[in-house]
Amino acid sequence: MLNKIQPRRMRDKIQKTKIETPSTRFLNFALPTIGDEECEEVIRTLRGGWLTYGPKTKLFEERFSNYIGVQNSIAVNSATSGLHLALLALGIGPGDEVIVPVITFCSTANVVVHMGARPVFCDVSDDLNIDVSKIRELITDKTKAIIPVHFAGQACDMDEIGQIAKEYDLKVIEDAAHAVGSAYRNRKIGTISDITVFSFYPTKNMTAAEGGMVTTQDNRLAEKIRILSMHGISKDAYKRYQADGSWYYEVLYPGYKYNMTDIQAAIGIHQLRKLPDFIEKRQYYVGLYNESFRFIPEIIFPMVHPDRYHTWHLYVIGLEIDSLKITRGEFINLLKEENIGSSVHFIPLHFHPYYRKTFGYKIGDFPKAEWFYERIVSLPLYPKLTESDIYYIIFAVRKIIESARNG
Numbered sequence: 001m002l003n004k005i006q007p008r009r010m011r012d013k014i015q016k017t018k019i020e021t022p023s024t025r026f027l028n029f030a031l032p033t034i035g036d037e038e039c040e041e042v043i044r045t046l047r048g049g050w051l052t053y054g055p056k057t058k059l060f061e062e063r064f065s066n067y068i069g070v071q072n073s074i075a076v077n078s079a080t081s082g083l084h085l086a087l088l089a090l091g092i093g094p095g096d097e098v099i100v101p102v103i104t105f106c107s108t109a110n111v112v113v114h115m116g117a118r119p120v121f122c123d124v125s126d127d128l129n130i131d132v133s134k135i136r137e138l139i140t141d142k143t144k145a146i147i148p149v150h151f152a153g154q155a156c157d158m159d160e161i162g163q164i165a166k167e168y169d170l171k172v173i174e175d176a177a178h179a180v181g182s183a184y185r186n187r188k189i190g191t192i193s194d195i196t197v198f199s200f201y202p203t204k205n206m207t208a209a210e211g212g213m214v215t216t217q218d219n220r221l222a223e224k225i226r227i228l229s230m231h232g233i234s235k236d237a238y239k240r241y242q243a244d245g246s247w248y249y250e251v252l253y254p255g256y257k258y259n260m261t262d263i264q265a266a267i268g269i270h271q272l273r274k275l276p277d278f279i280e281k282r283q284y285y286v287g288l289y290n291e292s293f294r295f296i297p298e299i300i301f302p303m304v305h306p307d308r309y310h311t312w313h314l315y316v317i318g319l320e321i322d323s324l325k326i327t328r329g330e331f332i333n334l335l336k337e338e339n340i341g342s343s344v345h346f347i348p349l350h351f352h353p354y355y356r357k358t359f360g361y362k363i364g365d366f367p368k369a370e371w372f373y374e375r376i377v378s379l380p381l382y383p384k385l386t387e388s389d390i391y392y393i394i395f396a397v398r399k400i401i402e403s404a405r406n407g
């Protein structure tokens with residue numbers, strides 16, 4: 001399922017391709033791929049007059065459900081909002097503990113704090129996903145949920161996480177911000193756990209400018225999340241402004257204002273249609289990177305599990321810094337001098353002052369995450385890049401490493 005590219009064909013291609021140096025152009029670390037369809041749909045939506053949550057968002061939700069193969073999709077204004085709503089709907093509250101991987105974006109943990117609960121960090125394994133062998137030792141009688149993060153678009157070990165959740169009666173909320181379209185053992189992400197949350201932030205595999213989608217097979221949870229996303233107002237509140245709607249509504253919870261707008265959905269509908277092509281292009285570029293880096297011993301490859309459909313939101317390599325004269329930070333600066341943007345995913349959460357001060361974490365608590373943090377770099381990977389851009393990056397990486405070799 002993963003890379004259908006023949007290695008030999010790729011090697012020939014690498015040797016034959018003429019590299020055009022984008023010396024006058026900075027290769028951004030990440031950019032969205034927006035076409036005429038998205039632009040025209042946004043304009044049509046603006047001219048149509050219905051701007052906020054309405055028919056287009058409903059259509060986007062319906063198509064998303066079909067794509068994932070899930071009962072319910074609720075469109076929200078960000079994945080962060082979606083994670084917050086998921087915790088609310090599952091009744092996580094003050095005094096509770098929620099297990100999250102220590103390598104993730106801060107919002108995975110922040111939403112737990114918003115509930116008055118405590119984020120309990122778990123170290124990662126070599127695939128940079130949560131280390132499932134370390135979850136059990138973190139469980140206390142206060143533990144209520146686990147939020148696995150499908151790092152870079154590769155699913156976590158969901159069978160093991162499901163098993164642990166069953167044993168200890170925990171809820172599972174999947175942070176699938178990187179993983180729209182990903183699958184675990186032929187099960188699409190979004191269909192497996194209690195609740196799954198996707199992101200449409202511009203750097204993600206598909207975008208709606210900003211936005212997120214919450215999926216669940218549980219109709220009652222879905223209804224609750226939908227209501228909570230719109231002030232806690234009873235079902236289909238937006239209908240009250242339409243001819244067939246009624247002025248009457250009821251507030252069932254002190255909800256939030258987290259709904260998506262039709263302008264965002266206008267973008268999302270077309271991005272979803274293009275997503276399979278976007279993913280294929282990412283996979284193809286990963287094949288080029290992997291094939292070309294095979295002979296550079298200082299590069300640690302991203303670990304890939306054969307039983308998962310990897311959608312490659314990020315291409316994260318590690319640098320064998322012990323055999324190099326430069327640090328990871330210096331490597332990033334040298335790439336920048338070659339007009340290439342790169343990034344680090346992520347600064348482990350226990351490095352941030354807030355979590356250290358509030359929860360008493362310290363350097364040394366998560367050895368694997370810290371080992372990776374010194375070494376990881378995310379290289380540009382998105383469909384808007386050309387093949388020649390990828391080769392340019394490959395050659396720059398090779399050049400930097402070769403001139404930084406020890407001895």
Ligand SMILES: *Cc1c(COP(=O)(O)O)cnc(C)c1O
Binds near residue numbers: 078149175201
């Ligand atoms: C981007 C990201 C989020 C937040 O997504 P938003 O839609 O920007 O709120 C959450 N978790 C992870 C792992 C992310 O990468």
